[in-house]
Amino acid sequence: MFCKTCGGLLLPKKTPYGKWMSCPKGHSQPELNQENNVISIKNNELGKVITVSDGKNVLAVHDHSCKRCGHGKAELVDLGSFYSDEDSVYKMKCGKCGFVEQLEGKVK
């Protein structure tokens, strides 16, 4: 591959968005720039997914085996007395798959 501006040989360049061919003299490559946009959009989506799963894992600190996927950590959700007149109602939300299991008045 050669530079569209100066005809020089393009060299692989590493960026936060990925690796692609770039002119060592810094000329922009119109065709490659289009590709770069696609790469950065994909990267942004990936970043969002990571943020969401990190948020779940931070809250999922209680030892609880998920009945659906077997994951050992769950998030404790206290619903107070909204759904029960006597005991508080608790729910364990799996930190991995999000499965919610209801536990009544037996939270350690």
Ligand SMILES: [Zn+2]
């Ligand atoms: Zn060039």
Ligand SMILES: [Zn+2]
């Ligand atoms: Zn699970």
